[in-house]
Amino acid sequence: MIDWDDPLSNKQNSKPINTLAESYAKSEVLNRGTKKKNKISEKEANTTESDPVGNSVDNLEEASTKKTAHTAAIGSLATPSQAQKHADAHLKTKAVVASDKRVINGLADVNQLAPFKYPWAWEYFLNANKNHWTPLDINMAQDVHDYQHSLTDNEKHVYENVLAYLTTSDILAMRNIGLAVMEKMTAPELQIYQARQVYEEALHTWTYQHCIETIGLDQGEIYNRYRVVPAINGKIQLANRRLNSVMRSDMDLTNADELNSFVMAYSFFAGIFEGCWFYNGFTPIFSLQRRGLMKGTSEQLQYIMRDEVLHASFGIRVVKQIMLENDVTLDPKAIRDMWDESEAAEISYAQYILRNPILGYTADDHTEQFRFIANRRARQLGFEEPFPGAKNRTPWLDEQANMRKEKNFFETRVTEYQTGGALNWD
Ligand SMILES: [Fe+2]
Ligand SMILES: [Fe+2]
Numbered sequence: 001m002i003d004w005d006d007p008l009s010n011k012q013n014s015k016p017i018n019t020l021a022e023s024y025a026k027s028e029v030l031n032r033g034t035k036k037k038n039k040i041s042e043k044e045a046n047t048t049e050s051d052p053v054g055n056s057v058d059n060l061e062e063a064s065t066k067k068t069a070h071t072a073a074i075g076s077l078a079t080p081s082q083a084q085k086h087a088d089a090h091l092k093t094k095a096v097v098a099s100d101k102r103v104i105n106g107l108a109d110v111n112q113l114a115p116f117k118y119p120w121a122w123e124y125f126l127n128a129n130k131n132h133w134t135p136l137d138i139n140m141a142q143d144v145h146d147y148q149h150s151l152t153d154n155e156k157h158v159y160e161n162v163l164a165y166l167t168t169s170d171i172l173a174m175r176n177i178g179l180a181v182m183e184k185m186t187a188p189e190l191q192i193y194q195a196r197q198v199y200e201e202a203l204h205t206w207t208y209q210h211c212i213e214t215i216g217l218d219q220g221e222i223y224n225r226y227r228v229v230p231a232i233n234g235k236i237q238l239a240n241r242r243l244n245s246v247m248r249s250d251m252d253l254t255n256a257d258e259l260n261s262f263v264m265a266y267s268f269f270a271g272i273f274e275g276c277w278f279y280n281g282f283t284p285i286f287s288l289q290r291r292g293l294m295k296g297t298s299e300q301l302q303y304i305m306r307d308e309v310l311h312a313s314f315g316i317r318v319v320k321q322i323m324l325e326n327d328v329t330l331d332p333k334a335i336r337d338m339w340d341e342s343e344a345a346e347i348s349y350a351q352y353i354l355r356n357p358i359l360g361y362t363a364d365d366h367t368e369q370f371r372f373i374a375n376r377r378a379r380q381l382g383f384e385e386p387f388p389g390a391k392n393r394t395p396w397l398d399e400q401a402n403m404r405k406e407k408n409f410f411e412t413r414v415t416e417y418q419t420g421g422a423l424n425w426d
Helices: 020-032 042-046 053-066 082-091 119-128 141-150 153-184 188-215 219-228 230-244 256-281 283-289 295-326 332-353 363-381 396-400 403-410
Strands: none
Touching: 119 188, 119 295, 141 188, 141 295, 153 188, 153 219, 153 230, 153 256, 153 283, 153 332, 188 219, 188 295, 219 230, 230 256, 230 332, 256 295, 256 332, 256 363, 283 295, 283 363, 283 396, 295 363, 332 363
């Protein structure tokens, strides 16, 4: 069974193994000696209390080395960044070996998939392809009726503004992965998953558009809200400020300051923007679903949520690997500031969309849930918990990521949405 909040976990087979990549990582760690606070150690990168992804990565590595050939004909996915020019020169003289690969600043040929250095990234790609749908697959007829006849004005306010925030955010996410992150990766197995992620962000935008259009909302007005509603604008502006600085193909990631900026931006993107704001962002509409309202929209969001937990988990994994390979130490105050300003933006947003509570969900629930999820993401990143003691106000949210449980609970459309292959959900 895939745990969609911890998609690479494989509790039945957790025995670590030695692989070429693991040996390489160990030698890197040994050469560097004792690590400082907030520096990711190999152990932290592969096993954390809150992120058993690490253990399972070893298993996936083992599985991948047993596979005889993961050959794939892929085209060039990169624009010629600084790192790529280095790699282009290097490939003329040296065959690709896994130990040559790096997440960034690598010298191995990015057009050659195997041998894998990061087989876990390939597994993310395979898992992502098991969650495939289009918004047209889901019946929205009851939602039209609910919106027109059942929702209160306060509930309509929540519904519309959540969609207004999400649709702007997903375009921003697509551009960040496609334009700022993907080209800086120097291992094709990472870029291939990120290419899938770019597609998924576009699919999410289509999904929101489909909901907005089907319900009959004023599209121009909804899409313009992020400009005119300060609480929505605040989150988008914060994201733009943290992400635009790395949306340059001429970033020199061999420069320590530029690399630090990139790692901070990617930590924000994976840990907060996707890991908290998206993950928690669906919750107000899920609270309607729990009362039997807007179930079509909610089912659409459940599919999106599955993608987003993979995105956040993958991004966190990449951040940790960059820190390990490049001996990156982040400033604890800068990390604290990142959490604080993200919390402030989320409080403002929650107070706007839930200015009047709806049945079963309040602004206070929303912000406390942000803090609870933020602690989880911080642990996964190897950071200190920013909000110790935060309570899990919506324990049903994690279950929402597991469609099988929810489909039985809500008796919505029965959907085995994976395409091809066999996946045992139990
Ligand atoms: Fe998305
Ligand atoms: Fe995403």
